[in-house]
Amino acid sequence: MEYRRSHQPGGTYFFTVNLADRSRTLLTDHVDVLRAVTRRVKQAHPFDILAWVVLPEHLHAVWTLPEGDGDCATRWMLIKAGFSRRLPKDEWIRASRRRKGERGIWQRRFWEHLVVDEDDLQRHVDYVHINPVKHGHVSRASDWQYSSIHRYIRQGLMSEDWAAGMTDGFEAGERK
Structure with a gap:
């Protein structure tokens, strides 16, 4: 089945990417692998990371693609495959995935x-x-180490106590 994807060359996108088993903590356990793979993919297929947060079982990112390039799917495929290749094969794999070598x-x-x-x-x-x-990992956004918020704080665009005590009104696409 072919899934419809937005294909806006030079567009800016918000993404959510999840582990298959949401009870695992692979992304934070192996964040250095994720960072290295992402750097490698960015070198081969450039994009700008405007924001990124890595949680134990999912991540969110905001990227801007280069002018004339709207292919975010290839970038995610390469990041996910590169990350997976560097981890031990200890996960449970559904039969449908096993048949496809996934x-x-x-x-x-x-x-x-x-x-x-x-x-x-x-x-x-x-x-x-x-x-x-929102997910209860920290009480202040700046206390989470796997977030681009630290770059925003260094650049003076956000304060260390930004949104302290607030979680309401921060649904994707909603800001109160």
């Missing part, structure tokens, strides 16, 4: 949203940064 680490698909304007972009960047708080 690992059982990632959900096959990812969720994407084409960012439509500056306000939409800000809502999604905020959502990325507040996500560890």
